[in-house]
């Protein structure tokens with residue numbers, strides 16, 4: 001399988017597809033947030049350095065993240081990986097491209113409109129047992145309205161006051177991502193998946209794109 005650079009606006013369902021890829025094909029999920037937390041927890045010299053930068057409220061440099069990714073990739077024993085949360089900018093994409101072989105990866109973009117994303121956010125409900133559902137997504141609805149499938153408790157909706165904040169986050173994402181999209185389009189690596197398709201249909205499509213043949 002080819003490696004995946006996963007790019008998607010918030011609420012597009014990247015987590016669900018990543019989990020399917022992990023289960024079915026043994027992909028290793030690499031999130032830069034997790035990677036930074038790991039290196040800090042290790043207590044190494046580099047970890048202390050990273051902690052210092054983050055404590056000061058500064059951003060970790062692209063170069064440092066690329067080096068962390070390089071180290072991480074060296075531990076994978078040839079397993080395919082999903083890169084999540086990086087690159088976010090054109091500079092990062094150019095830097096990343098220096099360590100990835102051209103024929104080793106594909107970019108998967110989950111395409112969702114702001115309207116659809118907001119609908120999903122508004123449909124999210126959860127149970128006190130930790131299980132989450134989405135009333136606006138056929139595949140993620142509870143079997144009985146407002147009742148948890150697992151434990152039978154009543155489902156609760158999260159506060160709506162974060163919808164406005166979500167819209168801002170969504171728009172910032174879109175405006176930052178455009179140069180990145182153009183970069184991968186020019187390399188013929190950009191694959192768009194329509195989020196309105198059925199969950200399995202989307203997974204099949206992604207599988208076809210990353211299959212080695």
Ligand SMILES: [Zn+2]
Nearest residue numbers: 127129148151
């Ligand atoms: Zn429950």
